[in-house]
Amino acid sequence: MPTDVDDVYTRVYDAVLEQRLLPGTKLPEERLAEIFSVNRARIRQVLARLQHERIVDLVPNRGAFVARPTAEESDDVLEARRVIEPAVLRRLVERATTTDLDHLDEHVAAERRSHHDGLEAEAIRLSGEFHNLLADLAGNTALAHTMRELSALTCLVILVHHAPTASACRPDDHESILRAVRDRDADAAVAAVLTHLDLVGASLTFTETGSDADLDAVFASR
Amino acid sequence: MPTDVDDVYTRVYDAVLEQRLLPGTKLPEERLAEIFSVNRARIRQVLARLQHERIVDLVPNRGAFVARPTAEESDDVLEARRVIEPAVLRRLVERATTTDLDHLDEHVAAERRSHHDGLEAEAIRLSGEFHNLLADLAGNTALAHTMRELSALTCLVILVHHAPTASACRPDDHESILRAVRDRDADAAVAAVLTHLDLVGASLTFTETGSDADLDAVFASR
DNA sequence: CAAACACAGATTGTTAACAATCTGATGTCG
DNA sequence: CGACATCAGATTGTTAACAATCTGTGTTTG
Numbered sequence: 260m261p262t263d264v265d266d267v268y269t270r271v272y273d274a275v276l277e278q279r280l281l282p283g284t285k286l287p288e289e290r291l292a293e294i295f296s297v298n299r300a301r302i303r304q305v306l307a308r309l310q311h312e313r314i315v316d317l318v319p320n321r322g323a324f325v326a327r328p329t330a331e332e333s334d335d336v337l338e339a340r341r342v343i344e345p346a347v348l349r350r351l352v353e354r355a356t357t358t359d360l361d362h363l364d365e366h367v368a369a370e371r372r373s374h375h376d377g378l379e380a381e382a383i384r385l386s387g388e389f390h391n392l393l394a395d396l397a398g399n400t401a402l403a404h405t406m407r408e409l410s411a412l413t414c415l416v417i418l419v420h421h422a423p424t425a426s427a428c429r430p431d432d433h434e435s436i437l438r439a440v441r442d443r444d445a446d447a448a449v450a451a452v453l454t455h456l457d458l459v460g461a462s463l464t465f466t467e468t469g470s471d472a473d474l475d476a477v478f479a480s481r
Numbered sequence: 482m483p484t485d486v487d488d489v490y491t492r493v494y495d496a497v498l499e500q501r502l503l504p505g506t507k508l509p510e511e512r513l514a515e516i517f518s519v520n521r522a523r524i525r526q527v528l529a530r531l532q533h534e535r536i537v538d539l540v541p542n543r544g545a546f547v548a549r550p551t552a553e554e555s556d557d558v559l560e561a562r563r564v565i566e567p568a569v570l571r572r573l574v575e576r577a578t579t580t581d582l583d584h585l586d587e588h589v590a591a592e593r594r595s596h597h598d599g600l601e602a603e604a605i606r607l608s609g610e611f612h613n614l615l616a617d618l619a620g621n622t623a624l625a626h627t628m629r630e631l632s633a634l635t636c637l638v639i640l641v642h643h644a645p646t647a648s649a650c651r652p653d654d655h656e657s658i659l660r661a662v663r664d665r666d667a668d669a670a671v672a673a674v675l676t677h678l679d680l681v682g683a684s685l686t687f688t689e690t691g692s693d694a695d696l697d698a699v700f701a702s703r
Numbered sequence: 704c705a706a707a708c709a710c711a712g713a714t715t716g717t718t719a720a721c722a723a724t725c726t727g728a729t730g731t732c733g
Numbered sequence: 734c735g736a737c738a739t740c741a742g743a744t745t746g747t748t749a750a751c752a753a754t755c756t757g758t759g760t761t762t763g
Contacts, residue, residue, distance in 0.1 A: 264529070287713095287714070287715090288714075288715070289713095289714075289715095298746095298747065298748065298749095299715090299748095300522065300525070300746085300747070300748085301746095301747090303522070303526060303715095303716095304525060304526055304529040305529075307486070307526040307527075307529050307530050308529050308530055308533045311530040311533060311534070312533070313626070319715085319716090319754095320714085320715060320716075320753080320754050320755060321714085321715080321754090321755070321756095322714065322715065322755095331622070332622055332623070335621045335622045335623040335624070336623050338621055338623070338624075339621060339623035339624050339627070342564065342565060342568040342624065343564060343565070346564040399557045399560055399561060400553070400554055400557045401554070401557040401558050401560070401561035401631065401634070402557070402560075402561050402564065404535070405561070405627050405630075408627075409623065412623070509743095509744070509745090510744075510745070511743095511744075511745095520716095520717060520718065520719095521718095521745090522716085522717070522718085523716095523717090525745095525746095541724095541745085541746090542723080542724050542725060542744085542745060542746075543724090543725070543726095543744085543745080544725095544744065544745065
């Protein structure tokens with residue numbers, strides 16, 4: 260039985276990606292241990308991993324909190340994506356099989372459905388997962404690993420600093436990226452993703468906010 | 482408490498960078514706990530972080546081992562560096578202060594001393610740290626974070642796959658990179674680091690399958 | 704009335720003991 | 734002789750209890 264440490268990690272990661280865990284939310288060990296039916300020791304390992312990725316802040320004797328990226332960190336994350344994602348797309352344009360393209364099509368279709376059905380949380384998660392999927396299919400484990408980290412951080416960045424009107428990561432953008440990949444037009448794909456990232460960056464307005472959430476609701480059993 | 486989790490993590494990380502912890506080395510929890518005078522719980526958190534970075538393999542009920550990157554992972558790590566380091570250097574060319582350049586000078590000088598004095602382990606660590614320092618001074622926390630991860634993995638890659646004659650990461654290479662940065666010649670800096678990485682890649686001797694690689698390495702050495 | 708203090712409850716940090724699992728060594732059987 | 738079974742020691746995984754620390758509340762005091 261594969262250690263559910265990975266399981267718990269993924270549950271928390273997904274919750275961040277779905278924006279059900281908001282920046283600044285306290286993550287009490289005992290509470291998480293109950294929710295996931297594991298002991299505190301495991302929770303601590305998960306939190307150690309998340310802290311190392313800067314997805315949570317670990318304050319000594321105070322506990323774990325979902326990270327609230329500073330303005331500088333936010334810029335850094337978006338610039339890092341501007342570095343990595345073009346490379347991901349160039350690789351993908353070269354290597355994507357028709358099966359890969361079908362997977363991507365399917366994913367974008369799922370995004371559209373979630374949007375249409377008003378399943379906002381799922382739509383947000385799928386939107387982040389789209390970029391992770393691009394990196395996975397590009398076939399470089401190191402880049403894919405970094406991409407997953409940056410995706411989660413991007414979600415937090417958007418939550419902390421986004422202007423209320425701006426909506427980042429619409430399925431339209433993803434479709435234009437996917438179209439360029441399908442056309443094997445690397446430059447167009449890179450341009451599309453850079454535009455996408457510029458849009459996110461432009462929607463950011465660096466102010467201070469934070470909030471809490473009902474953990475039981477966030478991790479409602481499935 | 483002198484030894485924080487971060488402390489222990491850094492100690493292990495440095496040991497990997499110094500190539501005193503070789504790929505495949507077992508890392509028993511109890512033993513590490515004694516060495517660093519902390520309890521096993523902390524060691525487990527450190528190992529969880531290291532596993533998440535793929536610097537150690539964590540096998541259930543068997544324990545932790547220093548990772549032995551496969552040929553594919555090795556390629557991925559080097560390609561990821563080819564993606565990230567050019568961006569780091571372009572940033573650095575734009576932003577490096579004279580103080581930064583002095584730090585880099587000092588670092589390369591230290592590398593030369595270690596080389597000259599035959600302090601091989603320290604020379605290797607400093608060589609890796611040079612690239613980390615470049616990323617730190619480039620001023621992007623996200624890229625610097627990824628760079629530290631890739632540096633350690635690169636050390637493991639070299640140890641697992643390098644041809645015995647080839648010596649990667651000589652101070653000469655670092656000096657030519659540094660010279661280009663000082664000249665504010667971004668293209669030259671990028672070219673220098675790419676050459677550097679190509680050299681490392683060229684020195685690697687991949688065998689087809691993981692288990693075969695083991696046997697070949699064993700029998701090639703006598 | 705405000706500030707400082709003190710205490711109670713809750714949360715994190717630490718430790719040790721116990722259970723489960725693996726390694727490898729020995730012994731038995733075909 | 735070799736393959737398999739078994740057992741002891743060691744290592745990892747789990748649990749619970751205890752200690753240290755923080756937060757918030759209520760009281761005291763200037």
